[in-house]
Amino acid sequence: MGKSGKAVFFLGVGEPLEDREYPLPDELESGAILVKTKIATVCGSDMHSWNGRRPFPTPSILGHEGVGIVEKMSDRDANDALGKRLSVGDRITWTIMATCGDCIFCQDYVLPQKCLNLFKYGHSISDVPPYFLGTFGEYVYLKPGTGIFKLPESMPDETASPLMCAAATVAGGLNRIGVNSGDTVVIQGAGMLGLYAAAFAKASGASQVIIVDILDTRLEMAMRFGVDRTLNAEKLNCDEQVEAVRKMTEGKGADLLIEVTGFAKVVETGIKMLRIGGRYLLQGAIYPNDTFTLLSHDVITKCLTLLGRHNYEPRHLGMAINLVDQNQERFPFFELAGPRYPMSAEGVTKAMKSLERGEGIRPIVEPCS
Numbered sequence: 001m002g003k004s005g006k007a008v009f010f011l012g013v014g015e016p017l018e019d020r021e022y023p024l025p026d027e028l029e030s031g032a033i034l035v036k037t038k039i040a041t042v043c044g045s046d047m048h049s050w051n052g053r054r055p056f057p058t059p060s061i062l063g064h065e066g067v068g069i070v071e072k073m074s075d076r077d078a079n080d081a082l083g084k085r086l087s088v089g090d091r092i093t094w095t096i097m098a099t100c101g102d103c104i105f106c107q108d109y110v111l112p113q114k115c116l117n118l119f120k121y122g123h124s125i126s127d128v129p130p131y132f133l134g135t136f137g138e139y140v141y142l143k144p145g146t147g148i149f150k151l152p153e154s155m156p157d158e159t160a161s162p163l164m165c166a167a168a169t170v171a172g173g174l175n176r177i178g179v180n181s182g183d184t185v186v187i188q189g190a191g192m193l194g195l196y197a198a199a200f201a202k203a204s205g206a207s208q209v210i211i212v213d214i215l216d217t218r219l220e221m222a223m224r225f226g227v228d229r230t231l232n233a234e235k236l237n238c239d240e241q242v243e244a245v246r247k248m249t250e251g252k253g254a255d256l257l258i259e260v261t262g263f264a265k266v267v268e269t270g271i272k273m274l275r276i277g278g279r280y281l282l283q284g285a286i287y288p289n290d291t292f293t294l295l296s297h298d299v300i301t302k303c304l305t306l307l308g309r310h311n312y313e314p315r316h317l318g319m320a321i322n323l324v325d326q327n328q329e330r331f332p333f334f335e336l337a338g339p340r341y342p343m344s345a346e347g348v349t350k351a352m353k354s355l356e357r358g359e360g361i362r363p364i365v366e367p368c369s
Contacts, residue, residue, distance in 0.1 A: 002026055006367075007061045007137030008348045009126065013052035017345035018059075022131040024139060028074035031144030032130075035068035035092065040135035041161040041337050041362040042351045044191070046122065050352050054287070057125050061134030062348075064096045064122035065165050065362075067157040068140060081147045081314055091157075093164050093321075095147035095314050096121055113311035119143055136348055138367045147314030152325050158337040159324060162362045166192040167200075167320035169283060170260075172312030174200055175319060177281045177305070179256065181205035186245055186254040186273055187227075189261035189284055190218035192336065192361050195225045197258050199331045200323055202226030206256075210248060212241060212266075215358075225331050238269040245273045253278060260284040267292040271299065279305045286310060340364045 002023050009018045028034060040063045049056045070090045078086045086092075099106055099115035106112045122134035130141040142148065151160050170193055179185065185201045187194045190213035198209050203226070211222045212231045219230040229248060231241055245254055253275035259267060264285035271294060274280060285292070299306065324333050339354060341347035343365045351363035 005132060005138040006343075007126070007132060007134070007139075008343060008345050008365075009059045010050060010056070010062050012058045013050070017349050019345045020127075022127075024132075025130045025141065028072060028141075029144060030074050031078075032074050033070060033078070033086075033142040033146075033148065034072040034132075035094075035140045035142055036071045037135060037138055037140060037343070037367055038067045038069060038091070039157045039161055039337075039364050039366045040066035040343070041364055042348075042355055043162075043165050043362070044355065045165075047352050047355050051356070057123070059127045060122070060124060061126040061132065061137050062122050063135030063137075063365075064120065065161050066135035066140065067091065067093050067151065067160050071139065078148075080150050082149065082318055084150050086148065086150065091151050092148055093151060093160050093317070094121075094142055094149065095168070095312075095317055096164055097311070098143040098145040099314075101145060110313070112313055119145075136343060136365060138343070147317055149318055149321055151321070154328065155321070155325055156334055158364065159328065159333045160321070161364070162192060162336060163320045163324060164317055167196045167324060168312045168317040169193065169309075170196040170200055170258075171320040171323060172316035173197075173258070173281045173283050173307070173309040174204065175316060176309060177256065177279050177307050179204040179206055182207045183255040184208040184210070184249050185256045185258065186270070187211045187258045187260065188266045188270055189213060189259070190215070190222045190230075191260065191262075193260035193284060194218075194258075195222060195336065195361075196320075197260060198222055198227045199225045199327060199333075200320075201256075201258075203323055203327050203330070208248065210245060210254070213261075233266075238272070241269055242272045249275070252276075255279065257281065258283070262287070264290040264292040268294065271295075271302075271304070274302065274304055276302045277304070278302065280307065282306065282308045283310070337362045337364050340366065342366065342368045344368060 103116040
């Protein structure tokens with residue numbers, strides 16, 4: 001009898017999570033890799049799926065962030081996305097999606113995250129072979145077309161796991177919109193995306209980073225990730241926030257705004273914070289039917305650039321790994337993951353609830369043995 005692995009299954013909103021065990025694949029399709037999970041981290045989108053904020057297929061294995069060890073490979077001569085030779089036993093992370101590489105979005109539009117044949121880990125029916133399609137399991141089956149990255153020895157698992165979602169998304173957005181030396185950058189939202197955005201902006205040459213949030217605890221943490229000044233949106237109305245940014249920029253406004261709150265209504269305030277010729281990166285307010293209203297006069301006469309960016313290209317995960325590796329001594333990335341829970345139905349439930357209560361930014365779940 002072949003080997004098997006355990007995983008935590010999501011059966012639907014309001015249903016208890018369930019521990020299940022399935023056989024590991026005897027053979028891998030060409031280009032596939034079987035990974036043994038070291039740790040996984042719980043993303044806010046996992047929690048939103050669990051509590052019904054967005055539609056989701058079931059039964060499924062949630063989770064799309066993780067670090068693992070290569071257990072089995074279909075191709076002995078495989079390389080990672082940077083051309084480094086892959087071998088059984090290597091410690092890796094991977095993109096949250098697999099792409100075909102051949103469709104118009106992969107080839108012509110340079111938007112592989114919108115691939116016509118896109119597959120996303122932690123977003124799929126998982127009670128049929130190859131089963132292990134989310135990171136809340138002892139194994140993960142990496143499909144062909146997944147971007148694989150060997151991890152630097154100096155980078156702890158806890159630092160690496162969240163990079164494949166929030167950090168890569170931010171790295172991709174900043175790569176497209178640009179951070180110029182001397183920029184004043186305003187970030188709306190001091191969650192995981194906002195903290196990475198602050199650190200990456202500072203590391204890329206921003207002279208002043210200002211962050212806006214409604215929680216003082218988050219604003220205090222942000223000061224450790226390159227933020228120079230903070231604004232509490234619970235204590236300042238929109239006009240007061242705009243005026244504060246103007247005072248911090250000698251009246252001209254910010255060069256770059258980054259929206260990572262998840263609430264569309266903040267965009268109207270952000271537009272007013274920008275200088276003439278400013279740039280606005282929108283990455284957080286992705287939920288259906290969430291709207292904002294803009295005065296076209298403000299956008300046009302101020303010559304603004306607005307860029308929406310969802311997920312990332314595989315190369316952006318490589319950029320995120322590199323940025324974090326180079327700045328591990330400067331910013332406390334390691335502290336973003338935790339607390340820890342066992343990878344079981346009970347453990348993942350506790351991790352979800354801890355995230356819901358704000359007890360951790362990225363709870364960790366790890367195999368019990």
